[in-house]
Amino acid sequence: MFGATGMVGQGVVRECLIADDVDEVVSVGRSSAGIDDPKFREVLRRDLTDLGDVAELSGVDACFFCLGVPSAGMKEPEYTKITYDLTMSAAGAVAAHNPAATFVYVSGQGADTSEQGRVMWARVRGRTENALLATSLNAYILRPGYIQPMHGAQSRVTLYRTIYRVTSVLYPVLKRLAGNHIATTEVIGRAMLALARGADPGTRILNSPEMNTLA
Numbered sequence: 700m701f702g703a704t705g706m707v708g709q710g711v712v713r714e715c716l717i718a719d720d721v722d723e724v725v726s727v728g729r730s731s732a733g734i735d736d737p738k739f740r741e742v743l744r745r746d747l748t749d750l751g752d753v754a755e756l757s758g759v760d761a762c763f764f765c766l767g768v769p770s771a772g773m774k775e776p777e778y779t780k781i782t783y784d785l786t787m788s789a790a791g792a793v794a795a796h797n798p799a800a801t802f803v804y805v806s807g808q809g810a811d812t813s814e815q816g817r818v819m820w821a822r823v824r825g826r827t828e829n830a831l832l833a834t835s836l837n838a839y840i841l842r843p844g845y846i847q848p849m850h851g852a853q854s855r856v857t858l859y860r861t862i863y864r865v866t867s868v869l870y871p872v873l874k875r876l877a878g879n880h881i882a883t884t885e886v887i888g889r890a891m892l893a894l895a896r897g898a899d900p901g902t903r904i905l906n907s908p909e910m911n912t913l914a
Contacts, residue, residue, distance in 0.1 A: 700724055701747075701789050702766030703732040707805055709852040710884020711763055711891055712739070718892055725755045727789070728766070747785050750792035761801040761895035762793045770820035778820060783827045794836050802836040803891045804828070808844040808906065832903055839894050840904045843882040852884045882907040889914035 700715070702708035703726040715724045716736050726732055727742045727750070734741075742755050747766075750756065764786055770778050786804060793800050810824035831838045848854070882890075890905065890913040900909050 700726045701728065701762070701764045701785075702805075703728055703734070703741075704730055704855065705765055705767070706848050706852050706854040707846065707884055707887055708732075708763075708765035710849060711765055711888040713850055713852070714885060714888030714892060715763075720896070721892070725759065727753065727755070748788045750788055751795070753792060756792050757796040759793065759797065759800060761803065761891075762789060763891050763895075764789055764802065764804045767805065767807075770823075775819050775823065779823050779826075782820075782823050783830070786827050787830055790831055790834055790836060790838075794834055798835040799837055801895045802831065802834075802838045803841060803894055804831055804838065805841050805843070805887070808842045810840075810842060828904070838903065839900075841887060841890065841910060842904060842906050843887060843910065844907055845881050846887070847881060847883045849883045849885045879908040879911050880906075882910050886910055886914040 700708065700712060703712050712724060712726070712732065712734065715721045716738055721738065724739050725742060726739065727744065727747070729743065729745060729747065731741055731743065740755070742753055744750070766785060768781050790802055793802060806824050806828055809821050810828055811818065811821035812825040812829055814822050814826045814829065816822055828840045831840065887910060890910040893913040898913055900913055902909065
């Protein structure tokens with residue numbers, strides 16, 4: 700698990716810990732998620748681009764990559780280092796131990812797999828998706844649009860936390876209006892687990908409707 704301290708990661712970790720068939724969750728990150736659970740173990744690393752010696756990656760069945768940052772105010776090289784380089788470092792480390800492991804990557808709706816579009820974040824996300832799908836890993840891409848945090852999951856970004864406090868009140872209305880095009884942190888976690896268990900959604904790139912179906 701990468702990104703356990705973020706909003707999506709918090710939700711995914713919760714679903715993993717309450718799943719009877721999950722023996723252990725190994726979180727790799729720079730800071731502690733502060734989770735006290737016998738099934739949860741942390742590996743704290745300052746440099747996430749160098750994971751070759753992380754023995755805890757040996758034997759994992761699946762890797763859930765939820766790490767990401769907002770692109771606002773960032774230049775492309777900086778955003779690429781976080782979005783592309785860290786993702787491929789994790790994928791390479793997992794593949795070195797288990798080349799056929801399931802790798803589920805949380806991308807974003809609008810990612811540009813042509814890598815030629817005008818929107819910087821979409822190009823970088825699309826490049827990352829393409830690179831993952833070209834590995835030996837059993838890779839899947841999740842492209843949620845609007846995500847509703849559940850069960851106490853919250854963003855680390857102050858502005859986003861404020862927005863989610865408002866939208867949580869409006870969520871029942873949003874759900875009726877947008878229906879299957881909204882995903883919750885619970886849905887994302889359950890969809891990831893379904894993929895790790897071998898579910899076949901018929902596509903490698905899943906949008907919110909496919910995630911809701913799997914969950």
